[in-house]
Amino acid sequence: MPKIKKALVTGITGQDGSYLAEFLVKKGYEVYGLMRRSSSFNTDRIDHLYQDPHEKNLRLKLVYGDLNDASSLNHIVKTVKPDEIYNLGAQSHVKVSFSIPEYTGEVGALGTTRLLEAIRDSGIKTKFYQASSSEMYGNASEFPQNENTPFRPRSPYAAAKVYAYWMTANYREAYNIFACNGVLFNHESPRRGETFVTRKITMALARIRHKVQTKLYLGNLDAKRDWGFAGDYVEAMWLMLQHHEADDYVVATGETYSVRQFLEEAFGYVGLNWKKYVEIDKKYFRPTEVDCLMGDSSKAKKLLNWKPKVNFPQLVRMMVDADMNVVRKILHGTKGKR
Ligand code: NAP
Ligand code: F7E
Numbered sequence: 001m002p003k004i005k006k007a008l009v010t011g012i013t014g015q016d017g018s019y020l021a022e023f024l025v026k027k028g029y030e031v032y033g034l035m036r037r038s039s040s041f042n043t044d045r046i047d048h049l050y051q052d053p054h055e056k057n058l059r060l061k062l063v064y065g066d067l068n069d070a071s072s073l074n075h076i077v078k079t080v081k082p083d084e085i086y087n088l089g090a091q092s093h094v095k096v097s098f099s100i101p102e103y104t105g106e107v108g109a110l111g112t113t114r115l116l117e118a119i120r121d122s123g124i125k126t127k128f129y130q131a132s133s134s135e136m137y138g139n140a141s142e143f144p145q146n147e148n149t150p151f152r153p154r155s156p157y158a159a160a161k162v163y164a165y166w167m168t169a170n171y172r173e174a175y176n177i178f179a180c181n182g183v184l185f186n187h188e189s190p191r192r193g194e195t196f197v198t199r200k201i202t203m204a205l206a207r208i209r210h211k212v213q214t215k216l217y218l219g220n221l222d223a224k225r226d227w228g229f230a231g232d233y234v235e236a237m238w239l240m241l242q243h244h245e246a247d248d249y250v251v252a253t254g255e256t257y258s259v260r261q262f263l264e265e266a267f268g269y270v271g272l273n274w275k276k277y278v279e280i281d282k283k284y285f286r287p288t289e290v291d292c293l294m295g296d297s298s299k300a301k302k303l304l305n306w307k308p309k310v311n312f313p314q315l316v317r318m319m320v321d322a323d324m325n326v327v328r329k330i331l332h333g334t335k336g337k338r
Contacts, residue, residue: 219284252295
Protein backbone atom coordinates (compact mmCIF):
# COMPACT_ATOMS: atom_id res chain seq x y z
CA MET A 1 0.00 0.00 0.00
CA PRO A 2 1.43 3.43 -0.87
CA LYS A 3 2.10 5.63 2.16
CA ILE A 4 -0.61 8.21 2.84
CA LYS A 5 0.95 11.66 2.71
CA LYS A 6 0.38 14.05 5.61
CA ALA A 7 0.00 17.82 5.23
CA LEU A 8 -0.15 20.42 7.98
CA VAL A 9 -2.06 23.59 7.05
CA THR A 10 -2.03 26.74 9.19
CA GLY A 11 -4.89 29.15 8.49
CA ILE A 12 -7.22 26.19 7.88
CA THR A 13 -10.34 28.19 8.82
CA GLY A 14 -9.57 30.92 6.25
CA GLN A 15 -10.48 31.19 2.59
CA ASP A 16 -7.36 29.52 1.18
CA GLY A 17 -7.11 26.95 3.98
CA SER A 18 -10.54 25.61 3.07
CA TYR A 19 -9.80 25.33 -0.67
CA LEU A 20 -6.39 23.80 -0.02
CA ALA A 21 -7.81 21.27 2.44
CA GLU A 22 -10.43 20.22 -0.13
CA PHE A 23 -7.76 19.93 -2.81
CA LEU A 24 -5.40 17.85 -0.63
CA VAL A 25 -8.14 15.55 0.69
CA LYS A 26 -9.14 14.84 -2.93
CA LYS A 27 -5.49 14.02 -3.68
CA GLY A 28 -5.61 11.41 -0.87
CA TYR A 29 -3.68 13.38 1.78
CA GLU A 30 -4.36 13.22 5.50
CA VAL A 31 -4.70 16.90 6.36
CA TYR A 32 -3.98 18.38 9.77
CA GLY A 33 -5.45 21.83 10.14
CA LEU A 34 -4.00 24.12 12.80
CA MET A 35 -6.69 26.29 14.31
CA ARG A 36 -6.66 28.75 17.16
CA ARG A 37 -9.24 28.87 19.88
CA SER A 38 -12.22 31.08 19.15
CA SER A 39 -15.10 32.05 21.42
CA SER A 40 -17.57 31.22 18.67
CA PHE A 41 -17.65 28.62 15.89
CA ASN A 42 -15.48 29.64 12.95
CA THR A 43 -15.19 26.42 10.97
CA ASP A 44 -18.06 27.09 8.55
CA ARG A 45 -15.70 27.05 5.54
CA ILE A 46 -14.49 23.52 6.37
CA ASP A 47 -17.46 21.94 8.15
CA HIS A 48 -18.36 20.00 5.00
CA LEU A 49 -14.91 18.38 5.08
CA TYR A 50 -14.62 17.23 8.66
CA GLN A 51 -18.25 16.67 9.55
CA ASP A 52 -19.21 14.48 6.59
CA PRO A 53 -21.40 11.72 8.12
CA HIS A 54 -20.76 9.40 5.14
CA GLU A 55 -16.99 9.57 5.49
CA LYS A 56 -15.74 7.16 8.17
CA ASN A 57 -12.01 7.88 8.00
CA LEU A 58 -12.07 11.63 7.98
CA ARG A 59 -9.05 12.94 6.13
CA LEU A 60 -9.16 16.37 7.83
CA LYS A 61 -8.16 16.56 11.48
CA LEU A 62 -8.18 19.81 13.41
CA VAL A 63 -5.54 20.52 16.03
CA TYR A 64 -5.39 23.51 18.35
CA GLY A 65 -2.34 25.73 18.00
CA ASP A 66 -1.31 29.28 17.30
CA LEU A 67 1.46 30.87 15.25
CA ASN A 68 2.19 32.96 18.33
CA ASP A 69 2.74 29.87 20.48
CA ALA A 70 6.04 28.18 19.64
CA SER A 71 5.43 25.24 21.97
CA SER A 72 2.22 24.30 20.14
CA LEU A 73 4.01 24.45 16.78
CA ASN A 74 6.95 22.38 18.04
CA HIS A 75 4.61 19.76 19.46
CA ILE A 76 2.45 19.51 16.33
CA VAL A 77 5.38 19.30 13.92
CA LYS A 78 7.10 16.63 16.05
CA THR A 79 4.00 14.48 16.58
CA VAL A 80 2.33 14.78 13.15
CA LYS A 81 5.61 14.65 11.15
CA PRO A 82 3.96 16.14 8.07
CA ASP A 83 5.39 15.55 4.59
CA GLU A 84 4.27 19.04 3.60
CA ILE A 85 3.53 22.21 5.60
CA TYR A 86 1.49 25.08 4.18
CA ASN A 87 1.80 28.26 6.24
CA LEU A 88 -1.37 30.23 5.40
CA GLY A 89 -2.10 31.64 8.84
CA ALA A 90 -1.87 35.44 9.14
CA GLN A 91 -3.63 38.62 10.17
CA SER A 92 -4.30 39.13 6.49
CA HIS A 93 -6.21 42.42 6.34
CA VAL A 94 -4.02 45.26 5.03
CA LYS A 95 -6.11 48.14 6.42
CA VAL A 96 -6.42 46.46 9.84
CA SER A 97 -2.64 46.01 9.93
CA PHE A 98 -2.28 49.79 10.36
CA SER A 99 -4.36 49.52 13.56
CA ILE A 100 -2.58 46.45 14.94
CA PRO A 101 0.91 46.59 13.39
CA GLU A 102 2.70 44.79 16.19
CA TYR A 103 0.25 41.89 16.26
CA THR A 104 0.32 41.64 12.46
CA GLY A 105 4.09 41.25 12.63
CA GLU A 106 3.89 38.77 15.51
CA VAL A 107 1.73 36.39 13.49
CA GLY A 108 2.91 37.03 9.94
CA ALA A 109 6.63 37.58 10.47
CA LEU A 110 7.61 35.94 13.76
CA GLY A 111 4.91 33.26 13.45
CA THR A 112 6.59 32.10 10.24
CA THR A 113 9.97 32.08 12.00
CA ARG A 114 8.51 30.00 14.84
CA LEU A 115 7.21 27.46 12.36
CA LEU A 116 10.50 27.33 10.44
CA GLU A 117 12.34 26.85 13.74
CA ALA A 118 9.94 24.05 14.70
CA ILE A 119 10.85 22.30 11.43
CA ARG A 120 14.58 22.82 11.93
CA ASP A 121 14.44 21.70 15.55
CA SER A 122 12.39 18.58 14.79
CA GLY A 123 14.91 17.42 12.19
CA ILE A 124 12.10 15.93 10.10
CA LYS A 125 12.27 16.04 6.32
CA THR A 126 9.33 18.12 5.21
CA LYS A 127 8.47 20.64 2.51
CA PHE A 128 7.38 24.15 3.46
CA TYR A 129 5.12 26.60 1.62
CA GLN A 130 4.99 30.25 2.69
CA ALA A 131 1.97 32.39 1.74
CA SER A 132 3.79 35.43 0.43
CA SER A 133 1.90 38.30 -1.14
CA SER A 134 1.86 40.75 -4.05
CA GLU A 135 1.45 43.44 -1.36
CA MET A 136 5.22 43.08 -0.83
CA TYR A 137 5.75 44.99 -4.11
CA GLY A 138 3.90 48.06 -2.81
CA ASN A 139 3.93 50.79 -5.44
CA ALA A 140 6.05 48.67 -7.72
CA SER A 141 8.83 50.04 -9.86
CA GLU A 142 7.95 47.85 -12.86
CA PHE A 143 4.95 46.28 -14.63
CA PRO A 144 4.07 43.49 -14.55
CA GLN A 145 5.71 42.29 -11.34
CA ASN A 146 7.75 39.08 -11.44
CA GLU A 147 10.08 37.13 -9.14
CA ASN A 148 12.84 39.73 -9.62
CA THR A 149 10.80 42.88 -8.98
CA PRO A 150 12.08 44.67 -5.82
CA PHE A 151 9.85 44.77 -2.74
CA ARG A 152 8.67 48.16 -1.47
CA PRO A 153 6.11 47.31 1.24
CA ARG A 154 3.50 50.01 1.96
CA SER A 155 1.80 48.58 5.09
CA PRO A 156 2.66 46.75 8.31
CA TYR A 157 1.05 43.67 6.70
CA ALA A 158 3.32 43.88 3.67
CA ALA A 159 6.42 44.53 5.80
CA ALA A 160 5.64 41.43 7.90
CA LYS A 161 5.28 39.38 4.70
CA VAL A 162 8.63 40.65 3.38
CA TYR A 163 10.32 39.50 6.61
CA ALA A 164 8.64 36.09 6.34
CA TYR A 165 9.62 35.84 2.67
CA TRP A 166 13.29 36.34 3.45
CA MET A 167 13.23 34.00 6.46
CA THR A 168 11.77 31.31 4.20
CA ALA A 169 14.48 31.92 1.59
CA ASN A 170 17.13 32.00 4.34
CA TYR A 171 16.06 28.67 5.90
CA ARG A 172 16.20 27.13 2.42
CA GLU A 173 19.77 28.35 1.93
CA ALA A 174 21.09 27.99 5.47
CA TYR A 175 19.55 24.64 6.47
CA ASN A 176 18.69 23.08 3.13
CA ILE A 177 14.98 22.99 4.00
CA PHE A 178 12.71 22.56 0.97
CA ALA A 179 10.99 25.93 1.45
CA CYS A 180 9.07 27.87 -1.22
CA ASN A 181 7.49 31.30 -1.38
CA GLY A 182 4.32 31.61 -3.41
CA VAL A 183 3.95 35.32 -4.21
CA LEU A 184 0.22 35.25 -4.76
CA PHE A 185 -1.70 38.17 -6.17
CA ASN A 186 -5.24 38.86 -4.90
CA HIS A 187 -7.45 35.82 -5.12
CA GLU A 188 -11.10 35.78 -4.25
CA SER A 189 -14.05 33.41 -4.06
CA PRO A 190 -17.48 33.00 -2.52
CA ARG A 191 -15.55 32.11 0.67
CA ARG A 192 -13.61 35.39 0.75
CA GLY A 193 -13.85 37.27 4.06
CA GLU A 194 -16.64 39.84 3.93
CA THR A 195 -14.38 42.81 4.77
CA PHE A 196 -12.24 42.43 1.63
CA VAL A 197 -13.48 44.67 -1.14
CA THR A 198 -14.69 42.05 -3.65
CA ARG A 199 -16.83 40.12 -1.19
CA LYS A 200 -17.98 43.33 0.47
CA ILE A 201 -19.29 44.39 -2.94
CA THR A 202 -20.95 41.09 -3.92
CA MET A 203 -22.55 40.63 -0.51
CA ALA A 204 -23.89 44.20 -0.50
CA LEU A 205 -25.10 43.80 -4.08
CA ALA A 206 -27.06 40.69 -3.15
CA ARG A 207 -28.61 42.51 -0.20
CA ILE A 208 -29.43 45.54 -2.36
CA ARG A 209 -31.01 43.27 -5.00
CA HIS A 210 -33.16 41.71 -2.27
CA LYS A 211 -34.06 45.19 -0.96
CA VAL A 212 -32.58 44.71 2.52
CA GLN A 213 -29.75 47.25 1.98
CA THR A 214 -29.80 50.60 0.23
CA LYS A 215 -26.21 51.89 0.21
CA LEU A 216 -22.70 50.49 -0.05
CA TYR A 217 -19.88 52.55 1.51
CA LEU A 218 -16.41 52.10 0.00
CA GLY A 219 -13.00 53.78 -0.04
CA ASN A 220 -10.59 54.17 -2.96
CA LEU A 221 -12.29 53.05 -6.18
CA ASP A 222 -9.20 53.76 -8.32
CA ALA A 223 -7.02 51.02 -6.81
CA LYS A 224 -6.23 48.28 -9.33
CA ARG A 225 -5.67 44.65 -8.51
CA ASP A 226 -4.86 41.43 -10.34
CA TRP A 227 -7.79 39.33 -9.13
CA GLY A 228 -7.87 35.54 -9.58
CA PHE A 229 -9.89 32.64 -8.17
CA ALA A 230 -8.68 31.09 -4.88
CA GLY A 231 -9.58 27.57 -6.07
CA ASP A 232 -7.07 27.91 -8.92
CA TYR A 233 -4.35 29.34 -6.68
CA VAL A 234 -4.23 26.54 -4.10
CA GLU A 235 -3.24 24.15 -6.89
CA ALA A 236 -0.19 26.34 -7.55
CA MET A 237 0.79 26.06 -3.86
CA TRP A 238 0.74 22.27 -4.11
CA LEU A 239 2.59 22.21 -7.44
CA MET A 240 5.44 24.24 -5.91
CA LEU A 241 6.00 21.52 -3.31
CA GLN A 242 5.92 18.76 -5.97
CA HIS A 243 8.66 20.38 -8.09
CA HIS A 244 12.10 18.79 -7.83
CA GLU A 245 13.65 22.02 -6.55
CA ALA A 246 12.46 24.54 -3.92
CA ASP A 247 11.97 27.98 -5.42
CA ASP A 248 9.82 31.15 -5.33
CA TYR A 249 6.99 31.81 -7.79
CA VAL A 250 4.57 34.57 -8.73
CA VAL A 251 0.97 33.39 -9.08
CA ALA A 252 -1.33 35.82 -10.91
CA THR A 253 -3.68 36.24 -13.87
CA GLY A 254 -1.66 38.96 -15.62
CA GLU A 255 -4.71 41.24 -15.85
CA THR A 256 -5.54 44.21 -13.66
CA TYR A 257 -8.90 45.87 -12.92
CA SER A 258 -9.92 48.76 -10.69
CA VAL A 259 -12.39 48.53 -7.82
CA ARG A 260 -14.65 50.69 -10.04
CA GLN A 261 -14.46 48.06 -12.82
CA PHE A 262 -15.33 45.35 -10.30
CA LEU A 263 -18.43 47.37 -9.36
CA GLU A 264 -19.40 47.81 -13.01
CA GLU A 265 -19.03 44.11 -13.73
CA ALA A 266 -20.94 42.98 -10.62
CA PHE A 267 -23.82 45.46 -10.69
CA GLY A 268 -24.05 45.25 -14.49
CA TYR A 269 -24.46 41.47 -14.25
CA VAL A 270 -27.75 41.89 -12.33
CA GLY A 271 -28.86 44.91 -14.36
CA LEU A 272 -28.20 47.62 -11.74
CA ASN A 273 -26.26 50.89 -12.01
CA TRP A 274 -23.68 50.89 -9.18
CA LYS A 275 -23.52 54.69 -9.13
CA LYS A 276 -26.99 54.83 -7.57
CA TYR A 277 -25.89 52.79 -4.55
CA VAL A 278 -22.20 53.42 -3.84
CA GLU A 279 -21.02 56.23 -1.53
CA ILE A 280 -17.45 57.06 -0.61
CA ASP A 281 -16.51 56.94 3.06
CA LYS A 282 -13.05 58.27 3.94
CA LYS A 283 -12.70 55.75 6.76
CA TYR A 284 -12.00 53.02 4.20
CA PHE A 285 -8.96 54.84 2.79
CA ARG A 286 -5.53 53.62 3.96
CA PRO A 287 -2.67 55.77 5.30
CA THR A 288 -0.63 54.47 2.34
CA GLU A 289 -2.23 52.80 -0.66
CA VAL A 290 -0.94 50.33 -3.22
CA ASP A 291 -2.24 51.83 -6.45
CA CYS A 292 -1.85 49.10 -9.01
CA LEU A 293 -0.67 45.49 -9.08
CA MET A 294 -0.34 43.14 -12.01
CA GLY A 295 1.59 39.88 -11.90
CA ASP A 296 3.64 37.96 -14.42
CA SER A 297 3.30 34.25 -13.63
CA SER A 298 5.21 32.96 -16.65
CA LYS A 299 7.74 31.19 -14.39
CA ALA A 300 4.94 29.18 -12.72
CA LYS A 301 3.52 28.40 -16.14
CA LYS A 302 6.86 27.23 -17.49
CA LEU A 303 8.13 25.23 -14.50
CA LEU A 304 4.91 24.10 -12.82
CA ASN A 305 2.60 24.03 -15.84
CA TRP A 306 0.18 26.21 -13.85
CA LYS A 307 -2.22 28.73 -15.29
CA PRO A 308 -5.45 30.27 -13.99
CA LYS A 309 -8.72 28.76 -15.24
CA VAL A 310 -11.22 31.39 -14.04
CA ASN A 311 -11.11 34.86 -15.62
CA PHE A 312 -12.29 38.19 -14.17
CA PRO A 313 -15.93 38.21 -15.41
CA GLN A 314 -16.34 34.54 -14.43
CA LEU A 315 -14.97 35.26 -10.95
CA VAL A 316 -17.27 38.24 -10.42
CA ARG A 317 -20.32 36.29 -11.59
CA MET A 318 -19.43 33.28 -9.45
CA MET A 319 -19.28 35.52 -6.38
CA VAL A 320 -22.47 37.40 -7.21
CA ASP A 321 -24.39 34.16 -7.86
CA ALA A 322 -23.13 32.65 -4.59
CA ASP A 323 -24.06 35.71 -2.53
CA MET A 324 -27.50 35.95 -4.13
CA ASN A 325 -27.95 32.40 -2.91
CA VAL A 326 -26.60 33.19 0.58
CA VAL A 327 -28.94 36.17 1.01
CA ARG A 328 -31.92 34.28 -0.42
CA LYS A 329 -31.33 31.49 2.09
CA ILE A 330 -30.85 33.90 5.01
CA LEU A 331 -34.11 35.62 4.13
CA HIS A 332 -35.83 32.25 4.00
CA GLY A 333 -34.47 31.28 7.39
CA THR A 334 -31.73 28.78 6.48
CA LYS A 335 -27.99 29.33 6.27
CA GLY A 336 -26.61 29.49 2.73
CA LYS A 337 -23.91 26.98 1.75
CA ARG A 338 -20.81 28.54 0.11
P1 NAP B 1 -7.90 34.64 5.68
O1 NAP B 1 -9.17 34.17 5.06
O2 NAP B 1 -7.86 35.93 6.40
O3 NAP B 1 -7.40 33.48 6.66
C1 NAP B 1 -6.34 33.69 7.57
C2 NAP B 1 -6.21 32.47 8.43
O4 NAP B 1 -5.14 32.69 9.37
C3 NAP B 1 -7.45 32.15 9.28
O5 NAP B 1 -7.64 30.76 9.32
C4 NAP B 1 -7.06 32.68 10.65
O6 NAP B 1 -7.74 32.04 11.72
C5 NAP B 1 -5.58 32.30 10.66
N1 NAP B 1 -4.83 32.97 11.71
C6 NAP B 1 -4.85 34.28 12.05
N2 NAP B 1 -4.05 34.50 13.11
C7 NAP B 1 -3.53 33.31 13.46
C8 NAP B 1 -2.65 32.88 14.49
N3 NAP B 1 -2.15 33.74 15.38
N4 NAP B 1 -2.32 31.57 14.55
C9 NAP B 1 -2.83 30.70 13.66
N5 NAP B 1 -3.67 31.03 12.67
C10 NAP B 1 -4.02 32.32 12.57
O7 NAP B 1 -6.74 34.69 4.57
P2 NAP B 1 -6.67 34.00 3.12
O8 NAP B 1 -7.23 34.94 2.13
O9 NAP B 1 -7.15 32.61 3.22
O10 NAP B 1 -5.09 34.02 2.88
C11 NAP B 1 -4.27 32.93 3.30
C12 NAP B 1 -2.84 33.41 3.43
O11 NAP B 1 -2.38 33.91 2.18
C13 NAP B 1 -2.62 34.54 4.42
O12 NAP B 1 -1.35 34.37 4.99
C14 NAP B 1 -2.63 35.79 3.55
O13 NAP B 1 -1.90 36.81 4.17
C15 NAP B 1 -1.95 35.26 2.30
N6 NAP B 1 -2.31 35.89 1.04
C16 NAP B 1 -3.62 36.04 0.69
C17 NAP B 1 -3.95 36.57 -0.55
C18 NAP B 1 -5.38 36.71 -0.99
O14 NAP B 1 -5.62 37.46 -1.94
N7 NAP B 1 -6.33 36.00 -0.39
C19 NAP B 1 -2.91 36.94 -1.44
C20 NAP B 1 -1.59 36.76 -1.05
C21 NAP B 1 -1.29 36.21 0.18
P3 NAP B 1 -9.14 32.60 12.32
O15 NAP B 1 -10.22 32.02 11.43
O16 NAP B 1 -9.14 32.07 13.70
O17 NAP B 1 -9.09 34.10 12.23
O1 F7E C 1 -8.48 45.85 -0.91
C1 F7E C 1 -9.64 49.15 -1.97
C2 F7E C 1 -8.45 49.10 -1.03
O2 F7E C 1 -8.83 44.73 1.30
C3 F7E C 1 -8.31 45.94 -2.30
C4 F7E C 1 -5.45 40.56 1.14
O3 F7E C 1 -5.91 39.26 0.88
O4 F7E C 1 -4.81 40.91 -1.14
C5 F7E C 1 -5.61 41.42 -0.09
O5 F7E C 1 -5.22 42.74 0.24
C6 F7E C 1 -8.34 47.38 -2.72
C7 F7E C 1 -7.47 48.31 -1.87
O6 F7E C 1 -7.40 43.64 -0.50
C8 F7E C 1 -12.60 49.37 0.11
O7 F7E C 1 -8.01 50.40 -0.68
C9 F7E C 1 -11.80 50.40 -1.62
O8 F7E C 1 -6.74 49.15 -2.71
O9 F7E C 1 -9.81 43.70 -0.79
P1 F7E C 1 -8.72 44.45 -0.16
P2 F7E C 1 -5.85 44.03 -0.46
O10 F7E C 1 -5.59 45.16 0.42
O11 F7E C 1 -5.39 44.13 -1.88
C10 F7E C 1 -3.41 40.86 -0.86
C11 F7E C 1 -2.71 40.26 -2.07
C12 F7E C 1 -3.10 40.19 0.41
O12 F7E C 1 -2.04 39.56 0.57
C13 F7E C 1 -3.98 40.49 1.57
O13 F7E C 1 -3.87 39.49 2.58
O14 F7E C 1 -9.67 47.86 -2.56
N1 F7E C 1 -10.91 49.42 -1.29
N2 F7E C 1 -12.83 50.39 -0.78
C14 F7E C 1 -11.38 48.75 -0.22
N3 F7E C 1 -10.90 47.71 0.46
C15 F7E C 1 -11.63 47.22 1.50
N4 F7E C 1 -11.17 46.15 2.19
N5 F7E C 1 -12.81 47.82 1.87
C16 F7E C 1 -13.35 48.90 1.23
O15 F7E C 1 -14.40 49.39 1.57
